[in-house]
Amino acid sequence: IMEGEHSLQHFSPEVIVQDQSNRSAISLLPPFVLFHGTSDYSIPLDA
Known part of the structure; x- marks a missing residue:
């Protein structure tokens, strides 16, 4: 995920x-x- 799973909190629209x-x-x-x-x-694709 973008820069790795650790960056999910920063880039995920759902989290934001x-x-x-x-x-x-x-x-x-x-x-x-x-x-x-x-x-x-x-x-x-199903996410």
Whole structure:
């Protein structure tokens, strides 16, 4: 995962939105969906 599993807390969108300290900034974002292609082997397709 990017720079290794130890960096997951820094880069994971799921982890970032669950962090309560980010709530005020996240509430300003429009709805969006994250996609990744079939050539992306850093995460399983069903994740």
